[in-house]
Amino acid sequence: MSQSFALVMQKEFEMYFLGELTYFLGLQIQQNEGGIFLSQTKYLKQILKKYCMEDAKPVCTPMVIGCNLNVNDESAVVHQPTYRSMIVSLP
Numbered sequence: 001m002s003q004s005f006a007l008v009m010q011k012e013f014e015m016y017f018l019g020e021l022t023y024f025l026g027l028q029i030q031q032n033e034g035g036i037f038l039s040q041t042k043y044l045k046q047i048l049k050k051y052c053m054e055d056a057k058p059v060c061t062p063m064v065i066g067c068n069l070n071v072n073d074e075s076a077v078v079h080q081p082t083y084r085s086m087i088v089s090l091p
Helices: 002-012 041-050 080-089
Strands: 027-032 035-039
Touching (some): 041 080
Antiparallel strands (some): 027 035
């Protein structure tokens, strides 16, 4: 059925069959008997590398539990453009 669809599409559009799709628009694609699975592992690894976070450990809560925030906090100042760039990069 997929081959007949490809033939119909080739008659209508100029296209080439380059094999099984494995990567498209930043998505990794894996096809098997169980279905088609999409992931962004490669993209996420690039983001972690860009922000020097390859060795960061995953956590359920991205903030210290029980932390009290206040106006007079003496923590290091966050570079806002970098922080915004990180947030925009999230899928």
